Amino acid sequence: MPESPNFKSGSEIRQTFLDFFATRGHKALPSASLVPEDPTVLLTIAGMLPFKPIFLGQRQSEFSRATTSQKCIRTNDIENVGRTARHHTFFEMLGNFSFGDYFKEQAIAWAWELSTQVFGLPPERIVISVFKEDDEAFAIWRDQIGIPPQRIQRMGEDDNFWVSGPTGPCGPCSELYYDFHPERGDDNIDLEDDSRFIEFYNLVFMQYNRDADGKLTPLKNKNIDTGMGLERMAQILQKVPNNYETDLIFPIIKTAADIAGIDYAKSDEKTKVSLKVIGDHVRSVVHMIADGITASNVGRGYVLRRLIRRVVRHGRLIGIQGEFTAQVAESAIALSESAYPNVRIREDAIKAELQREESQFLRTLERGEKLLAEILSSLPRTQGGTKGGQISGKDAFTLYDTYGFPLELTQEIAEEQGLSVDIAGFEKEMEAQRERARDAHETIDLTVQGSLDKLAEHIQVTEFLGYKQPQSTAKVEALLVDGKSVESAEAGNKVQVILDRTPFYAESGGQIGDRGYLSGDTVLVRVEDVKKESDFFVHFGSIERGTLEVGATLTAQIDRSCRRRAQANHTATHLLQAALKQIVDPGISQAGSLVDFDRLRFDFNSPRALTAQEVQQIEEQVNTWIAEAHTAAVEVLPIEEAKRRGAIAMFGEKYGDEVRVIDFPGVSMELCGGTHVSNTAEIGVFKIVSETGISSGIRRIEAVAGPAVLDYLNVRDKVVRELSDRFKVKPEEVPDRIAGLQNELKATQKQLDASKQELALAKSDQLLAKAESVGEFKILVAQLADVDADGLKTAAERLQQKLGESAVVLGSVPEADKVSLVAAFSKGVNAKGLQAGKFIGAIAKLCGGGGGGRPNFAQAGGRDASKLAEALESAQQQLHSALTE
Template identity: 80%
Template sequence: MSSFPQFLSGSEIRQKFLDFYASRGHQILPSASLVPEDPTVLLTIAGMLPFKPIFLGQRSPEFPRATTSQKCIRTNDIENVGRTARHHTFFEMLGNFSFGDYFKEQAIAWGWELSTQVFGLPPERLVVSVFREDDEAFAIWRDKIGVSPQRIQRLGEDDNFWVSGPTGPCGPCSEIYYDFHPERGDEHINLEDDTRFIEFYNLVFMQYNRDAEGNLTPLANKNIDTGMGLERMAQILQKVPNNYETDLIFPIIKTAAQIAGIDYASSDEKTKVSLKVIGDHVRAVVHMIADEIRASNIGRGYILRRLIRRVVRHGRLIGIEGEFTTKVAETAIALSESAYPNVRIREAQIQAELQREETRFLKTLERGEKLLEEIIQQVKKEGKTEISGESAFTLYDTYGFPLELTQEVAEEEGLTVDVEGFNVAMEQQQTRSQSAHETIDLTVQGSLDKLAEDIHSTEFLGYTQPVSQSQVEAILVDGFSVEAAEAGTSVQIILDQTPFYAESGGQIGDRGYISGDSVLVRVEDVKKESDFFVHFGRIERGTLRLEDTVTAQIDLACRRRVQAHHTATHLLQSALKKFVDDEISQAGSLVAFDRLRFDFNCPRPVTPEELQQIEEQINTWIAEAHHAHTEVLPIAEAKAKGAIAMFGEKYGDEVRVLDISGVSMELCGGTHVSNTAEIGLFKIVSEAGVASGIRRIEAVAGPAVLEYLNVRDKVVKELSDRFKVKPEEIPDRIANLQNELKASQKQLEALKAELAFAKSDQLLSTAQTAGDFKILVAELGEVDAESLKTAAERLLQKLGNGAVFLASIPEPDKVSLVAHFSPDVNKKGLQAGKFIGAIAKICGGGGGGRPNLAQAGGRDPSKLKEALETARAQLLEGLQ
């Protein structure tokens, strides 16, 4: 049998994967955000998700081949995290993709080469699976790769046929498994035995389209979509029993254990599970917050909040009393920053969000402890010795109070807990959740559904009224309905009527206050759930109770700012149609208090001249004081009048039409100025592409323009003071500095070349003789690649008949190599291009060139000595 593969760090595995496919024509693309562009998916759950529009034929690929390391989050198996060897919420998926380029045979060959030659996995330890009907893949594995038929398993549709949904692109897949116990033989291979096998690489052959009747027809372009689990490959190569003990996660676990004052190795299994949960979840929340997800009770914000609370709960289970998540996050940030710099850039936001959520949840736990005390007193009063499973589950579900803590406190009081009843209640909740949705219930919708029978939908008054007298219909805390809430509590409030606009159509929700005789609530956001307007806020003083009569008042200054921005987006679309292309249509927008963002379909960038025309036209329309009128019309009548609808948007029988006289007429339910003069000013900040065929303009309007200009005026003044020139002279001063810098760089390069020549001349005496040839192999310090090449040419000229191989380390993590061979060396069968390519691999790089002169690079200076010794030995052997 082959020897066990060498240890590789998680970072090395990631880089070797990307380098392998980059050397085979794949474009290395950065990881997409955990917040996907696809609105049908809450989080990025797979490496292929960013390419879904390409696979669906909705977008043309920029490159025929690509490779990525994609950060992903899945929470469908969250209860298994820490309990199995390989379940995670956060993981990295290494992938290579072909968009109608290569197909099965090439994908399989490269997958095998990567696994066995780059990662050094012994072939006899690998087992592959194919779809039961995929004879082509079976034959490739058997005949082209040479895998024994006994180690090729045919599996059914559930395991080896990938689908994107009931209809659409699909195809068979082939998976590669690592065998921890090949000594058990090939007679009874069971790939479901995860004590023996781990699936680490999945190759999807996307070759069919499935229609509504289930019929499969071949796709015009056959695609490849693969995924290798970074954590799984790390487990294999680092020889650890599970993914958690790899260098990708274990340092986080060690930090948590140190805070708790315990040792992981000597801990019992329950403690290890808690430590693993902390290690996994902290990775997840660090990356989620870095990708600008904020904790809330809705959508992906709810997932973030739930993960943070699980971290805190498991911290309590292992004996951590105070706040600790920010300390553990420091380790997670340090582990991730080299591959994902945004976690360090957003470190302050990560720490602030964690501290805020942890502090808030610790208070929730305190409320749970008070309720538990009341339950214990009631149980004793009734002469019982057991806390009911229903009570224990209420503590867990409503207050996040772990069952283990309930049991621990109960034991101190001489009581037990009905664990079986708790489990029944848990199963009932999971059944309700699964029947409602295939993933976790991520909104307050469940509570709203229960309330819907007792309360009416919210009446929106905000088009005409900034203030209303309203009645409190419902109060929710942490997604659960309560009768009252006190100062300091974050709440969601439903009123019978409201002036607050709920986030919709790109326009963010209003801000403001809800107040009563002795209560004040700051409203920070408003969202629409079903027919209810949910006001998200924090009680600043007093107690809010159900059926209170309150005053709801929006922040008029904020409303005016957002109205200016929203109406400006309509002017922007009209100007784009006028100056760029009449076929332009809106593809998305954001209307906020401080800015607007407008996405639109356009195959090319908008030129600077066009942007200037657009800006001037919009400011002209503003100065002309066009009346902006809104009215509600039947949709057919609105379209007949020429109102523009947003493509893909769903409208009811009646629609709200914004008519800016002489400029624009569009369907829009947002809030707007009554006259364009109210906007004041408009300024374009940027224009850029955000996706294939989609451009984005960001701009400011109204008071936000002054804020924007003030910032830039400050920068201009600072530059003017620093350069001691007038503002209008700054561009010339910078141009002069750039020219001076270029001249200095040329002088520096010349000095480096002279230094290289000086060093190289000293090396002539170290040349070795091999038959009729002279061989010189040496390192020249920090010399750049161009100077290294010049030095090699000069040395060979002085040596005469022979070979020169030089190396340098121009940067801390970069190696430069050059090989220069005389014609007679080529006649001996040594080619500089092929020779240097093989040597460069030792330093984690590659390269090539002509038979007589070639250059290469690498990323691992620590292996340079080994590379030079190998080059010397091969030259001596080849030329003796």
């Protein structure tokens, strides 16, 4: 039997695999991005994903055979990372693929040749699995390859039958397992025993099509899709106990261990788990950022943020206190750059993103960990400690909502303490927050929804005519007043009207609903908003005259002026997204939007603020496209066809089998159900009002388009004219005049602050005679009237210096019901066990407040001024007692 050749490094294994299939007619292709072309998939999770359209018959391949080493990210088993021998979030899948070319016999023969003759695995250490009904594959392995039947395991559909979905191409699999303990024999082989077996190569035989009834019919073109785990093959060939100790990951672990000042080999299991998590996750985040993903609170950006935060958290667990992720990332970059040069090219972006997220999360950790420690200490304890207790959903939500502490992190810390988290309670609190947010925006209340549910069985769904018709006749199908179904309503009533057909656009996709009128011979209803519930369009409005009855035939007329404004603003958001991708980063994607009649708002993922120059360039680009008069092409297409053409979809949106595509050729193509101009020239003009950050990793642009620009400029012009009149200067001189006033104000404030400091010092000098001697120390506790916190600080520091070995505590009431406190302790006082921060924090609680600081100096505040005298008296007594002892 050939010995394992001398190419055991991960890089050599990768290249050997690719070369093996390249010499056998396969096109060697580079890894696809971790950001897949398919917008319905969050991240690239398998080697076959880039070829999915070919396998599904949606795209023709330029070649019949291919081979790749594909970067993949999976987080479904994230809790097992570091705890098992081979769970990862980032891994590389080596694959060979056949598109209607070779099939089972050749795929099996090459898999065996590669495994045994090239990689040198002993045949007696390989066990095969096949689908239980795949007699053909079983026979090939037994008769042509020569595998003993007892080492070929027939498995069920869950393990050995690949499907692309409920319907479509599918087929049986055959897997190759490496046996670490062949001495245990071939009786009762259990491939689920991962202490003995590791699956390292999977061959998928895509040979059937499954219809809606579950019937399988043979495909005309049969395909091969395989995957070999690079990390698993490295573990086998490098003879190490787990994937983490291969040369693909261990150098990253070693870097983290060195930073922490620990030895991996001598560490306990808990420390090793943390080091493995760091090693795995750092690989993930390096490649994610290199592929253009930035941290945010949505989609793949949230996956990145979660992984970075787990790295930081586990760094803290092994004793790393400062920032370290960029240093560990350098090790991961060095390991990957030969195969994936973009990690070195994007080195600065990778390290900047890590430093930004780490710095922010360290602050979050500090705040959240303090609160979590308080929560844990308050839990009822059993005899063995807190084990078996539960963190309430309310507390978990407070950590999440107020301190930015991820639920997953709370769960992880709780699990370490033998606790659980009330997830149902957390979700209840989350939903309550959503309800509070919805309260600020009119929605159909529960009584209306309840009535709709009852009416749904008796009325037909609303036919929407609004893409082509601004006006139509319509029949009143249902009428609600105060949430209750009625047969008629009089003038003066607020009503919700459901029609059989309507030209009114219902709020959707960020665009608000149309306004307009419903009119008949004797009735007029002003429509103020339209919302869609299930398949019903609900028109919210007021009856201005007459009586409205169920069954009446009306004329439904939208406010065309409002519609034109909405169309201009909505189309402008499409142009804005295209400009952002072109000028700032192709990886930018929409994170939310609002299309109103008088403004638009567009939220997008970005790790940094845009520069003033970029904002100007974006505005100019959008206005250029407007002036170029691009005509819209609107089509309804099968979703796969739309995506194949390059239409942008919003991640997280649910789309049907057919989608509406808004295409301004050469500029923008998006899946969108909103209303739009037929030509960009109809927008007129576009103006960015502001660019701000709304959360970490998410930016917001607010802008106006069309007629709304004139409204915006009129308001600005009025303000400038009023300022010009008030300051008696020309409009262009207003900025200089304001700057001059600001400088004058700063100078005046500086003089005022200096006067306050002098007053505080003058008052403090009068207190020196009141200092009390206690042994070798001086104690001074006093109240200074009308001195602010800064003045109090200056006074306390000066007094402590003049008194020498001393403890100074001062208090004041600078504003009504506001207490300021300060403590300054000498080193000798600290040596007595008194720390200013802890001491003044406890005193402040007597005034309904709190605070803290360093051992030698600290400040605090309170809300109850009536308790200040009592608090200072307590401070005097405590200091006297402590220093006397």
